[in-house]
Amino acid sequence: MMIVQMDKMSAPPRERAQRLYEKNIELENKRRRSAQARVPSDPNTWQQMRENYEVIILEDPDLSEKHNIDYALWLLHYKRIEELRGHFNSAHASTVSPSSQGVKGPSRPDRVTKIRMQFKTFLSEASGFFHDLIVKIRAKYGIPLDYFSEGSENWNVMEKDGKKSADMKKGLFFCHRCYIYLGDLARYKGLYGEGDSKYREYATASSYYLQAASLWPSSGNPHHQLAILASYSGDDLVAVYRYFRSLAVDSPFTTARDNLIVAFEKNRQSYSQLPGDVKVSAVKESRARLTGKGRGKVEAKLTSRDTSVEAGLGKQGASSTHLIHKLFRTQFVRLNGILFTRTSLETFAEVLSFVSNGLHELLSSGPEEGLNFGSDVHENGLFIVRVISILIFTVHNVIKEAEGQTYAEIVQRAVLLQNSFTAAFELVGxxxxxxxxxxDPSSSYLLPGILVFVEWLACCTDLAAGNDTDENQATVRSKFWNGCIYFLNKLLSSGAMPIEDDEEVACFHNMSSYEEGETENRLALWEDFELRGFVPLLPAQTILDFSRKHFFGGDVVKERKARVKRIFAAGKSLANVVRVDKQTIYFNSKVKKFMIGVEPQRTDDLMLNAFSGEENVLQEIPVETTKLGSLQPKPLQYIEEEEEEEDEVIVFKPIVVETQNDVVSSKWAPYEGLKPIQNSYGGDPKVHGSFTSAALDSLQQTHMPLSVG
Structure with missing residues (x-):
């Protein structure tokens, strides 16, 4: 204590911090020698070292950053925690040991209670210390008082204000680390707590970790700690999601990779213990749904199938939906475990069929959606966002590990990439x-997850294009994009977003065109805050405004409109990039719909007069004179005659123009009637199908509008 007081009265801050750092090294070596000699160390040494570390952090941020002083401060506490845990575990073990019976002195249960109280007292005191340290750091480094408030206008101060000092950023990082330490202290309280107090402490720990993640989104450490919390409750899916998040940031927490392997191995064992009849019935139903054969028989057997699931899982009295949900979580984690660990790849197709079938059942059917993924709308939406984020990271992880691989690894990577894309497009489809x-799809809890997926594709157009795909993946992609077009047109027809507003979001594909002021109208939604710092989505997040915290259930109308606008913008950015059956997707601004084919050419100078009758007669074809003086025909576009309900489009063959001696002649191709083209997405051909002229089968310039009915 005297050293700290004397240093405060003399020497500049940097010099004083350096002396305190050297003093702590000396004290630590002394404590280590005492421990080796099994001699009790001075009880005041620990307190003095803690005070010295605190002064260093507050006086010299550069020295603190260079030597990881905040981590050294945490290690000082962690060593004491380990000592107390060791005493507690020894005392607890002695209470169940037969040799402990009849021992004189304090009873073993009383000793356990006493050590538990000492442990909890130390954890509470340490929590108070780190709380006070955060207040001191905030005052020392000039961090605004309302900066930690989630409704603060200063939320984006580091990104927007380049004049903020580097010391302030370091102070913010120290606060971020302190929140992680507070979370760990609360987690230890829960581990050694009793009754309901355990869950209260875990909830407190979770809030600290989330606060740490919000202060420094590029850090993977908070997500790793949240994964540990999820593992306590046996929630493998959330644990994997958090481990993935801890790796998919600018500063990944590399320990998560080892913990992921352990988590996937536990899941593999759980998956292997699932009853065989559950798997077989799932496969049969999935195949029946994909082929369309035996659909009625399968649906008729759902009741008996659910009964077998209940019997197999031993959960009598539980609803079939709950059982299917539990089964889906186990199988979904197994699916991603195969791709992450690169083992048991031969089982991928089988596991994917289980997962696909389970998801299809949980999504339910009908004009209204059921809450089968959680207790309320937000829990359901969050579950879908996390599932889609896991699928995105699985693809991202395979692509990221492409460097420095052997030939065998390159071949395996190609298989992994095909499988990961197939899983993503099939399940999101x-x-x-x-x-x-x-x-009303705009109000669905599924929409936030869909937004995440389409914006990721819009950020990675090369992945969306999928030029190098196998037959299976090509089929899945084709089905997905046909369904995506139908979905986008359904959103447009629902009136969730006025078509006139599309100009202000159409520049999604050219993010560099955004000025800083334009982000004022692009407030981040709750799914953006959930995934802030997620590397695969960083290009999309750069144009969002995180200055105000979005609370779920706030301005619902504004939230829906913003979400639909962004989905529409992402769809437009993917137009002319994605190909479906070798044809591109484009947005027809005339009919306000997305279509498949080649966008018709438009020329203002073209004047084509046609009238209906037994024959279509071309009255006049204008020509223009080039610089060389020769007459050239103007290119002609297709003529579209749309029915009121837009169920079909009549497309005429382009006019063949020949120029001979200033004479222009042409002939119409014979009209051969219409034939239906079945959409690969399935369903009612009146809704998903389209028509085109049979005479155009051999032409490349055709287009297939997909109406929503």
Missing amino acids: HIMERCSQLH
Whole structure:
């Protein structure tokens, strides 16, 4: 204590901090020698070292950053925690040991209670210390008082105000680390707590970790700690999601990779213990749904199938939906475990069929959606966002590990990439298809997850294009994009977003065109805050405004409109990039719909007069004179005659123009009638199908509008 007081009265801050750092090294070596000699150390040494570390952090941020002083401060506490945990575990073990019976002195249960109280007292005191340290750091480094408030206008101060000092950023990082330490202290309280206090402490720990993540989104450490919390409750899916998040940031927490392997191995064992009849019935139903054969028989057997699931899982009295949900979580984690660990790849197709079938069942059917993924709308939406984020990271992880691989690894990577894309497009395709079936898709809890997926594709157009795909993936992609077009048109027809507003979001594909002021109208939604710092989505997040915290259930109308606008913008950015059956997707601004084919050419100078009758007669074809003086025909566009309900489009063959001696002649191709083209997405051909002229089968310039009915 005297050293700290004397240093405060003399020497500049940097010099004083350096002396205190050297003093702590000396004290630590002394404590280590005492421990080796099994001699009790001076009890005041620990307190003195803690005070010295605190002064260093407050006086010299550069020295603190260079030597990781905040981590050294935490290690000082952690060593004491380990000592107390060791005493507690020894005392607890002695209470169940037969040799402990009849021992004189304090009873073993009393000793356990006493050590538990000492442990909790130390954890509470340490929590108070780190709380006070955060207040001191905030005052020392000039961090605004309302900066930690989630409704603060200063939320984006580091990104927007380049004049803020580097010391302030370091102070903010120290606060971020302190919140992690507070979370760990609360987590230890929960581990050694009793009754309901355990869950209260875990909830407190979770709030600290989330606060740490919000202060420094590029850090993976808070997500790793949240994954540990999820593992306590046996929630493998959330644990994997958090481990993935801890790796998919600018500053990944590399320990998460080892913990992921452990988590996936536990899941593999759980998956292997699932009853065989559950898997077989799931496969049969999935195949029946994909082929369309035996659909009625499968649906008729759902009741008996659910009964077998209940019997197999031993959960009598639980609803079949709950059991299917639990089964889906286990199988979904197993699916991603195969791709992450690169083992048991031969089982991928089988596991994917289980997962696809389970998701299809949980999504339910009808004009209204059921809450089968949680207790309320927000829990359901959050679950879908996390599932889609896991699928995105699985693809991202395979692509990221492409460097420095052997030939065998390159071959395996190609298989992994095909499988990861197939899983992503198939499962998200189910979600998008279900959303399209709803009466009002703009209000669906599925929409935030869909937004995440389409914006990721819009950020990675090369991945969306998928030029190098196998036959299976090509089929899945084709089905997905047909369904995506139908979904986008359903959103447009629902009136959730006025078409006139599309100009202000159409520049999604050219993010560099955004000025700083334009982000004022692009407030981050709750799914953006949930995934802030997620590397695969960083390009999309750069144009969002995180200055005000979005609370779920706030301005619902504004939230829906913003979400639909962004989905529409992402869809437009993907137009002319994605190909479906070798044809591109484009947005027809005339009919306000997305279509498949080649966008018709438009020329202002073209004047084509046609009238109906037994024959179509071309009255006049204008020509223009080039610089060389020769007459050249103007290019002609297709003529479209749209029915009122837009169920079909009549497309005429382009006019063949020949120029000979200033004479222009042409002939119409014979009209051969219409034939239906079945959409690969399935369903009612009146809704998903389209018509085109049979005479155009050999032409490349055709387009297939997909109306929403």
